[in-house]
Amino acid sequence: MTTDTPAIEARGLSKRYGDLVAVDGIDFTIPRGEAFGFLGPNGAGKSTTMRMIYRASPVGGGELRILGLDATSGRDDRAIKARLGVIHQEDNLDQELTVRETLEVFCRFHRLRGAAAAAKVDELLDFADLRDRADSLVITLSGGMKRRLMVARGLIGDPDVVVLDEPTTGLDPRARQSLWDKLSRLKRRSATLILTTHYMDEAERLCDRVAIMDKGRIVTVGAPRDLIERHASPSVIEVELADAESAGAVEALERTAEAHASFGGRLLLYTRDGEATMAAALAALGGRPAHLRRGTLEDVFLRITGRGLDG
Amino acid sequence: MKLFGDIDLEMALAVWRRNLTVYRRTWKMNILPNFFEPVLYLVGMGVGLGSYLGEDVGGTAYVAFIAPGLMAASAMNGATFETTYNIFIKMNFARVYDAFLGTPAQVQDIAFGELLWATTRALLYGLAFLLVTAALTVAGLPILTSPWALGLPLVLALTGVLFAALGELFTSLVKTIDLYSYYYTLFMTPLFLFSGIFYPVDRFPHGAAIAWFTPLYHAVRACRALATGDVGVATAADVTWIAVVAALAFAVVPRRTRAMLIR
Ligand SMILES: Nc1ncnc2c1ncn2[C@@H]1O[C@H](COP(=O)(O)OP(=O)(O)OP(=O)(O)O)[C@@H](O)[C@H]1O
């Protein structure tokens, strides 16, 4: 097997639960060494896709190859899982173990013992900044520490592909920042990262490419900046519309920008030249405020689906 | 190393180790009741009740009659507790197995590892009981009257395997924890009362014929045979029965558990 075998190749990948189609025939290829993100609202099918990748869920339909191995039949699952690191969406740390014991027990699952296991535990205690809590029971850790321990646990087998389902959900900004640094470090070690997230800044910061999912399908895929260029704009101006805003006033505002959308009582103006459009919009508003910001992946989703990412 | 049914022994032992790690923290507190229980039963029933029964239930002192059966029952209890409530909680509430499955471990490895662990616990229960009976024998009660008694740990372990497999089978079928009260009151309790521990099974019409189909009966008979030295073809048949039923029950477990864990 060569290193140019893609990490993941999915063709027509699908999964249904009874009548519900959770993943609806998606195609994607993730090259080795890439950081790839799945974005999308609750229930879009991100975790279902991830579970099929980390072999906790059988492939429902279509084809899936992981590191060149066959994941469709389940025949190669052991070999695939030996090269994967999994960080689940739910906290499934073993509450009855200490931090060190957690790592030691999972060393066994990755066929490490003796000095090799001790060295790995040592390395990961540092990686997760948990050395001073090594002998604390998992149950006594804070949310951020638990998340770091889950990441460390997922890295025991020196995985070629690391799969993280919402790695930073529920963390405070500092804890997220620290986890991002750790993930960036992994990326530099040329591991392939596959993650899901609800945070646009996280996706833009960590991911080389993202796939935006909705209702089991991939609605668009590409580098975050390219997607914003293509579907939204570098700058966005948000205006809070009054309840009885006159059609003429709205139209005047809309004319200031290259494109626009309205969403939940707000008017979004998309533009390349933020400053100039802002000035024009403010003039049209006659003293009422407007808010200028950068275009985000949220705007991309909104432009494509007409809905917000959190709805 | 790969065993039957694509079981990876190294993964199964990793599961076993996880349980040992947890147990080691509390074993001193956990092991004591394993010694109290036999003392209570043997003194309360064997000596207390036995003094009203005269000298010859099954041709021996009552305490000597019930001790081997109670020993089998304690192995049964150890294996059952581990594979009912404990596995259910790990599977459905703590979701510990989801994390194991994120490694090269597969469902059948976990099922086998838990079987090994439950057998270990059963053996600990049974050995505690055996130690107490050995002490009482030295003190003059005619409980372990044959060198065959050295084979008791083997039968206790086998009893552990059997009830671990049955417990795992039940756990792989139930979706709510409340159903275990049925397992305990409609399965475990009748087994305890009607498997010939306290009186011979032919006290009831067709007692022996019915008992033949139940698991604890064979463990009780095998333990009693080894304790008294009355070992024969029947003992070999009992041991075979236990091994065959344990294998049949466990054979179904991985597939059923996979249906529970993997969606
Ligand atoms: N085991 C299951 N049984 C039945 N339906 C399921 C199961 N797992 C997921 N689903 C359904 O499949 C759909 C996709 O769920 P999934 O967990 O993949 O969403 P998600 O994109 O990860 O959402 P979130 O952002 O909330 O984590 C949902 O409608 C969900 O209810």
Ligand SMILES: [Mg+2]
């Ligand atoms: Mg999810």
